[in-house]
Amino acid sequence: MDWTLSEASKQAIAEEATKYPTRRSALMPALHIAQRQFGWLSEAAIEAVAKELGVPVADAQGVVTFYTMYRTKPVGRYHIQVCQNLSCSLMGAEGLIGYLEKKLGVKCGETSPDGKFTISRVECLAACGTAPVMQVNDTYYEKLTPQKVDDLVAGWAKS
Amino acid sequence: MAGPLVLLRDLKPQVDDPRTRDLDWYVGQGGYKTAETVLKTKTPDDVIAEVKASGIRGRGGAGFPTGMKWSFVPKGDGPKYLLCNADEGEPGTFKDRLLLTQHPHQLIEGMIIAGFAFGARQGYVYIRGEFVIEAEIVRRAIAEAYAKNWLGKNLWGTGVDFDLHVYRGAGAYICGEETSLIESIEGKRGYPRLKPPFPAVYGAWGKPTVVNNVETLSAVPWILAKGGAQYAKIGTAKSAGTRLFSVSGHVNRPGVYEIPLGTPFTTILNDVCGGVSGGRKLKALITGGSSVPILTAAETEGLIFDFESPASKGTMLGSGGVIVMAEGTCMVRALMVLMRFYAHESCGQCTPCRDGTPWLANLTKMIETGQASMNEIELLMSVSKKMAGNTICPLADAAVMPAQSYATKFRDEFIAHLDGKGCPFPAWTFGEGH
Ligand SMILES: Cc1cc2nc3c(=O)[nH]c(=O)nc-3n(C[C@H](O)[C@H](O)[C@H](O)COP(=O)(O)O)c2cc1C
Ligand code: SF4
Ligand code: FES
Numbered sequence: 001m002d003w004t005l006s007e008a009s010k011q012a013i014a015e016e017a018t019k020y021p022t023r024r025s026a027l028m029p030a031l032h033i034a035q036r037q038f039g040w041l042s043e044a045a046i047e048a049v050a051k052e053l054g055v056p057v058a059d060a061q062g063v064v065t066f067y068t069m070y071r072t073k074p075v076g077r078y079h080i081q082v083c084q085n086l087s088c089s090l091m092g093a094e095g096l097i098g099y100l101e102k103k104l105g106v107k108c109g110e111t112s113p114d115g116k117f118t119i120s121r122v123e124c125l126a127a128c129g130t131a132p133v134m135q136v137n138d139t140y141y142e143k144l145t146p147q148k149v150d151d152l153v154a155g156w157a158k159s
Numbered sequence: 160m161a162g163p164l165v166l167l168r169d170l171k172p173q174v175d176d177p178r179t180r181d182l183d184w185y186v187g188q189g190g191y192k193t194a195e196t197v198l199k200t201k202t203p204d205d206v207i208a209e210v211k212a213s214g215i216r217g218r219g220g221a222g223f224p225t226g227m228k229w230s231f232v233p234k235g236d237g238p239k240y241l242l243c244n245a246d247e248g249e250p251g252t253f254k255d256r257l258l259l260t261q262h263p264h265q266l267i268e269g270m271i272i273a274g275f276a277f278g279a280r281q282g283y284v285y286i287r288g289e290f291v292i293e294a295e296i297v298r299r300a301i302a303e304a305y306a307k308n309w310l311g312k313n314l315w316g317t318g319v320d321f322d323l324h325v326y327r328g329a330g331a332y333i334c335g336e337e338t339s340l341i342e343s344i345e346g347k348r349g350y351p352r353l354k355p356p357f358p359a360v361y362g363a364w365g366k367p368t369v370v371n372n373v374e375t376l377s378a379v380p381w382i383l384a385k386g387g388a389q390y391a392k393i394g395t396a397k398s399a400g401t402r403l404f405s406v407s408g409h410v411n412r413p414g415v416y417e418i419p420l421g422t423p424f425t426t427i428l429n430d431v432c433g434g435v436s437g438g439r440k441l442k443a444l445i446t447g448g449s450s451v452p453i454l455t456a457a458e459t460e461g462l463i464f465d466f467e468s469p470a471s472k473g474t475m476l477g478s479g480g481v482i483v484m485a486e487g488t489c490m491v492r493a494l495m496v497l498m499r500f501y502a503h504e505s506c507g508q509c510t511p512c513r514d515g516t517p518w519l520a521n522l523t524k525m526i527e528t529g530q531a532s533m534n535e536i537e538l539l540m541s542v543s544k545k546m547a548g549n550t551i552c553p554l555a556d557a558a559v560m561p562a563q564s565y566a567t568k569f570r571d572e573f574i575a576h577l578d579g580k581g582c583p584f585p586a587w588t589f590g591e592g593h
Pocket of ligand 1: 223371373557
């Protein structure tokens, strides 16, 4: 895989860098931009971002590993992140995870062999009033029921 | 529930009308008129005096008086920064998300006024990374305001400049802590800083900085439009104004509600939220996010939602995140879920927190799954006692307060787990709630 930042990514990073008093501050936005381009952040990708901003590679790596949203492994096309914090647990988050694992044939923390689905456990998504909740890629799905999960999975199967 | 609402229009749960996020809608409600009038006719000191008179205290958790916080920023030229804390990560808390998606312009107007009050020319909205759509909404609102020249240079011809940007986090609860948020926006790991120096003097990029919660800043336009005295009339003498409460757990109508401070808990539970779900009785209550000590049903008697009443019962209003638990809920399991969370979110700088939080998580798991003896309950108490007050930031205390309060107030249940070698309560089932 080619881990060169695209011109569009470089431009977006340059624009981010104008917003802060130090270039270093653009590191987190730049990592988001790179992750959007590549899907995940390999060492080569992290290095490319660090070089672009003139930040030591070790510092960039330190930032990547501190924050849970930067991925150091590829994930499936649908990254299903189920909230396991208290309000969601009270409304059956564990059962939801079990239901998804069975339906998709994927265990939590793993990706399906066809590369389509990854299921992860995450902490409070700040949507506790509509528990149980999961985030799939950028979108929240709230007030989940077995029926809603069935419908979602049927939709993904077609895509 | 009488009393003017400052932030929302009604008491229906989860107001969801996408029009309210548009500039035209907000301007139709008189939006940005207050910022214009303030910048044209008031001095920064006038604004701070007005916010002080309102009596508003920060809505992010600690409840520090907002006007006083602004007045700590040293006068004089040189860069100063206003950071809006939209990291919203305290379990049980989901009020700021509503403000970001429904009323982004109100937040922007509040930030213009706040920046003017203590001399910040730059502001940032630090939004948790998971809020991808919310960040887009705020970005769009910022662009709309720039297009009108209500952000940028020489606002309303007054010579005042104010730039505003969105900064996205990347999934770290600790970045809600203000000094961690500052480190994060500097492009670093979110390690909390030792205080002092306080951010008002040495904050982002080493310059004077104010960190305020979304709800706090969103209340500012109302306060300046109607006057601090008017705001102070809402609520009680010591707890001024309204508050957004986000209610979740076992209630019939969970959601975000704006309620004048001083409202009895029973009114909120029964009249606003339709009571405990499934016709059950209340067992326990979290008043202000997962970090605060829990209350038993008996302790909620006479409870009033203001700053003082929860304090008199040994807990706090915190983030306004109310979690209701009905009879039949296992308190050991609830604690286990929370301890797993704090263990995951410890930044690792302080040994008592780095080592203590996983320890508490393991102990509660052992108790819940019936692999523990009295020894583990005692360890839970002693480990947590040693963590309290011995760390750089309050995250360790945020784990200790639930640990101690659950294990003390529901001790019988902890012991029942030992005696029965497992959890005596029913599972928390999926698919029955909605
Ligand atoms: C571990 C921890 C997490 C926090 N998370 C948040 C948060 O998500 N949002 C927030 O506004 N304040 C949070 N706070 C409180 C902030 O440190 C700070 O007090 C607040 O943003 C100040 O704003 P205010 O004065 O308007 O309340 C947190 C504090 C701690 C110790
Ligand atoms: S108390 Fe915990 S989260 Fe806070 S600085 Fe120390 S290790 Fe980090
Ligand atoms: S507990 Fe799941 S969204 Fe808050």
